[in-house]
Amino acid sequence: MSAAPEHAPTMAQATLAERIGPFMPVLLVPLLALAGFVAIMNPASWLTLTVSGLAMGMMIFLMASGLTLVFGLMDVINFGHGAFVSVGAFVGITVLMGLGHLTEAPSLMLNLGAVLLAVIGAMLATGAMGWAFEKIIVAPVYGHHLKQILVTMGGLIVVEQLIIVLWGPEEIYFNRPEALKGAITFAGAAIEKYRLVAVVVGLAVFAAMRWVLRRTKIGLIVRAGVENGEMVEALGYRLKLVFVGVFIAGSALAGLGGVMWALYQEVITAHMGNHAMILIFIVVIIGGLGSVEGCFIGALLVGLMQNYIAFIEPKAALISNIALMVTILMWRPMGMIPVVKAK
Amino acid sequence: MIRSLLSGDMPRSLPLALILGGILLCLALAPFLFPGVRTVDTAARICIFIVLVASYDLLLGYGGIVSFAHTMFFGIGAYGVALTSTHMGRGFDAIAIGALAGATLAAALALLIGLFSLRVRAIFFAMITLAVASAVAVLVSQLSGLTGGEDGLTFKTPRTLGPAFKFGKEVFDGTLFGVKLNGKLLAYYFVFTGALVLFLALLRVVNSPFGRVLQAIRENDFRAESIGYRVVYYRVAATCLSAAIAALAGSLYAVWLRYVGPDTVLSMELMVDILLMVVIGGMGTLYGAMIGATLFVLAQNYLQNLMGAASGLVEGLPLLPELLSADRWLLWLGVLFILSVYFFPTGVVGRLRGDR
Numbered sequence: 001m002s003a004a005p006e007h008a009p010t011m012a013q014a015t016l017a018e019r020i021g022p023f024m025p026v027l028l029v030p031l032l033a034l035a036g037f038v039a040i041m042n043p044a045s046w047l048t049l050t051v052s053g054l055a056m057g058m059m060i061f062l063m064a065s066g067l068t069l070v071f072g073l074m075d076v077i078n079f080g081h082g083a084f085v086s087v088g089a090f091v092g093i094t095v096l097m098g099l100g101h102l103t104e105a106p107s108l109m110l111n112l113g114a115v116l117l118a119v120i121g122a123m124l125a126t127g128a129m130g131w132a133f134e135k136i137i138v139a140p141v142y143g144h145h146l147k148q149i150l151v152t153m154g155g156l157i158v159v160e161q162l163i164i165v166l167w168g169p170e171e172i173y174f175n176r177p178e179a180l181k182g183a184i185t186f187a188g189a190a191i192e193k194y195r196l197v198a199v200v201v202g203l204a205v206f207a208a209m210r211w212v213l214r215r216t217k218i219g220l221i222v223r224a225g226v227e228n229g230e231m232v233e234a235l236g237y238r239l240k241l242v243f244v245g246v247f248i249a250g251s252a253l254a255g256l257g258g259v260m261w262a263l264y265q266e267v268i269t270a271h272m273g274n275h276a277m278i279l280i281f282i283v284v285i286i287g288g289l290g291s292v293e294g295c296f297i298g299a300l301l302v303g304l305m306q307n308y309i310a311f312i313e314p315k316a317a318l319i320s321n322i323a324l325m326v327t328i329l330m331w332r333p334m335g336m337i338p339v340v341k342a343k
Numbered sequence: 344m345i346r347s348l349l350s351g352d353m354p355r356s357l358p359l360a361l362i363l364g365g366i367l368l369c370l371a372l373a374p375f376l377f378p379g380v381r382t383v384d385t386a387a388r389i390c391i392f393i394v395l396v397a398s399y400d401l402l403l404g405y406g407g408i409v410s411f412a413h414t415m416f417f418g419i420g421a422y423g424v425a426l427t428s429t430h431m432g433r434g435f436d437a438i439a440i441g442a443l444a445g446a447t448l449a450a451a452l453a454l455l456i457g458l459f460s461l462r463v464r465a466i467f468f469a470m471i472t473l474a475v476a477s478a479v480a481v482l483v484s485q486l487s488g489l490t491g492g493e494d495g496l497t498f499k500t501p502r503t504l505g506p507a508f509k510f511g512k513e514v515f516d517g518t519l520f521g522v523k524l525n526g527k528l529l530a531y532y533f534v535f536t537g538a539l540v541l542f543l544a545l546l547r548v549v550n551s552p553f554g555r556v557l558q559a560i561r562e563n564d565f566r567a568e569s570i571g572y573r574v575v576y577y578r579v580a581a582t583c584l585s586a587a588i589a590a591l592a593g594s595l596y597a598v599w600l601r602y603v604g605p606d607t608v609l610s611m612e613l614m615v616d617i618l619l620m621v622v623i624g625g626m627g628t629l630y631g632a633m634i635g636a637t638l639f640v641l642a643q644n645y646l647q648n649l650m651g652a653a654s655g656l657v658e659g660l661p662l663l664p665e666l667l668s669a670d671r672w673l674l675w676l677g678v679l680f681i682l683s684v685y686f687f688p689t690g691v692v693g694r695l696r697g698d699r
Contacts, residue, residue: 145466149409154681161674278477281470318478333463
């Protein structure tokens, strides 16, 4: 009987590429910002563009996060997600216009209070709508992608048309609250105040989502459910309930995103959600379906890319996002941070 | 004879056969049965949409792939003919080159999109096509130097297809059964023949071994892969084929309208219309495309008036007039769409054939 072979583990140092690999998606954002700086060569314009790109990215993230979580958790692809964006915008702006005495007052506190009320109204409306949407439209077609896409698309059409019935077919123009108008000058760059607010709100929501997902019991169940739903159910958790909760939360977030987006554009139309869906899809695909972090990074990339390219070559702005998506899918076919593996 | 023309895919139900025969007869004799500018225009639109919807059904019904770029391919074909007819002058050679170039470009684009989205998961395809199609639609309206922008392009087709061209003066005295023999009539039969040939070709494709494999992939892609079929290749091939046929349908549409514009050939609403036609007629059977397109185009042209009348009846009641107004017909179609996906996913044809 021969002796067992000598135990000789090799401790090769991981190469630089291997060590950087996992952090690569996170590094892409500063890299893109740097590339933008090199391409623009003007610190003031670069700063303006970067802030507006980040603001745009944050708003897209708000709208997209619900979609990616819903997909990750229950394998449901909701093409009607844009409906929540539109409804959120219409409800929010209606509330805001009703609070004219608050929004026209030159006080930051009163203005923010009005926006807060509008956001709460929009989130309540879209949350309730999300619950109904899940019950009526999505629930009967679980586990059937083709039907999900068709039915949720149908839901989007119906909601869009209902918005037109309730609010009329014309675009609605409005003004931002007094304190959010105008820009501040910083290091020679004009930065719109509202964009700063959008960045802060986006960061706060992202931090809150991360905290809920990483530090709380419910977040643990959601993450486990994304990873392996059957096992979580076998442990006795009613994943269906969790899912409905996530769907409602995701819809409410889309509503919040809708209000923010509407305030950014200062005009709302029934089709705005449908238009936003295009960017949302690009973001969730390059982020990796099911990943909140990936979605956040993807949203920032898309926002920055769109603003830089629009400055350098306006006509290429649309194509740039498609190009970004193609490049990232060539590099990582499942998106930057793939989460859902086996489904 | 009929069996081989239909590639062995018989209607398999008497009512269905009668309806299909009726549609075919009405379309074949439309200028004589329903003389009138508007009715003939409706018939031509039905012919073109039958082909467009049938090519979409090859993807959705047979391949189980949802695409939102079908209007893009349709538009590429239409713009192909428009551009060659504008730059090469009127003539059949311009139409042929434009149609061919459009179909080739559409197939190449479909190949590209298919290769980098279908290799991962089929649902990526739906999202990516949505993004690409909307980018192309905006691009077309922005590149106004080439495409005429939002206004689109108006161009001339060969003289023989225009209303000014008269023929048959000696034999029939210029009319046949009271219908003037002019180029518009020829144009209708040009569209009708093109549509018929394309439809029969599609029927051949879906009833070939290739179509059978597609159906197998739709039912269970994992199993099809295990049996030894390269799922990605089949899906990409189906995408390219349906894109090329959609482009050819677009060329026919351009020849008929003598005009292309982003709203008529590229809009998202057109895509939604196609989806509705496929689902209402019945997914997974090309006869469904025939019935769906006919019902839908007729409804689009005539139901809107009916809804306007209904809206007039309930005037004075709260909200109801707005819900019933002719502009809101998409709302009711959306509801109908959801209900038909739930309750009869096999559509009209499935019902008539007595499938489950």
